[in-house]
Amino acid sequence: MARTNLFSRRQWLAGAAGIPALGLRQNAAGQVPGGPAGRKLRVVITGGHPGDPEYGCGGTAARYADLGHDVVLLYLNRGEKACPTPEGASLPRVAEATKACAILGARPVFAAQCDGHAVVDGSHYDEFRALLRNLNPDVVFTHWPVDGHADHRAISLLAYDAWLKAKKSFGFYYYEVSDGEDTLMFTPNEYVDIGAVEARKRAACYAHASQAPDRFYALQSQVARFRGVESGHAQAEAFIRHAQSAGNLLP
Numbered sequence: 001m002a003r004t005n006l007f008s009r010r011q012w013l014a015g016a017a018g019i020p021a022l023g024l025r026q027n028a029a030g031q032v033p034g035g036p037a038g039r040k041l042r043v044v045i046t047g048g049h050p051g052d053p054e055y056g057c058g059g060t061a062a063r064y065a066d067l068g069h070d071v072v073l074l075y076l077n078r079g080e081k082a083c084p085t086p087e088g089a090s091l092p093r094v095a096e097a098t099k100a101c102a103i104l105g106a107r108p109v110f111a112a113q114c115d116g117h118a119v120v121d122g123s124h125y126d127e128f129r130a131l132l133r134n135l136n137p138d139v140v141f142t143h144w145p146v147d148g149h150a151d152h153r154a155i156s157l158l159a160y161d162a163w164l165k166a167k168k169s170f171g172f173y174y175y176e177v178s179d180g181e182d183t184l185m186f187t188p189n190e191y192v193d194i195g196a197v198e199a200r201k202r203a204a205c206y207a208h209a210s211q212a213p214d215r216f217y218a219l220q221s222q223v224a225r226f227r228g229v230e231s232g233h234a235q236a237e238a239f240i241r242h243a244q245s246a247g248n249l250l251p
């Protein structure tokens with residue numbers, strides 16, 4: 001069933017974005033040895049700000065990358081409140097995100113919204129859907145929508161709408177970040193062991209040096225240890241897979 005969905009998804013993408021069908025990088029058998037689902041995946045982890053994907057999914061991103069999958073961290077904005085950014089302005093949080101992605105084996109992509117002023121309306125749904133379609137994902141992660149930050153709620157809705165409009169043809173997972181302050185009422189149903197890559201996750205989060213990593217990483221570590229207790233690992237990241245999403249996509 002999943003493979004049928006993949007073919008129909010690529011046909012849809014090919015028609016919608018001019019991307020050649022079956023364009024995933026893969027071997028002659030169409031598989032990535034050792035990877036989840038037995039094939040190379042395009043993984044997109046969306047976040048409200050530079051740093052959110054790293055804190056919520058940094059270990060999972062590193063594990064995907066180590067298995068040879070293509071990993072994109074898609075940020076809703078560049079961390080700039082003055083927006084649009086004047087030509088030639090320095091963008092320190094873009095530099096931090098670029099460094100963080102290099103540590104994890106991912107690459108950064110930025111939507112064109114503004115920090116603290118996310119807009120969810122018809123044109124922004126269209127814009128985000130086009131951005132995601134061009135990334136041609138096999139699996140997408142986004143914020144759980146019950147969240148104290150409006151930008152996190154915004155990208156959650158934008159990503160969910162894109163998934164629905166794509167006829168649920170890629171995997172769809174929610175993640176948690178800064179629980180108690182941002183994410184609330186999160187009851188995960190899938191876990192990823194991050195014990196072997198926690199040091200890289202930590203380094204990627206600390207690459208966001210302007211964002212008080214001592215404070216926020218301490219909180220996220222508590223969460224990772226608790227999710228580890230739940231799932232039988234030293235540390236884990238936890239997810240809610242949408243009940244109508246394809247499964248078997250986590251590393």
Ligand SMILES: [Zn+2]
Pocket residue numbers: 048049052149151152
């Ligand atoms: Zn954020």
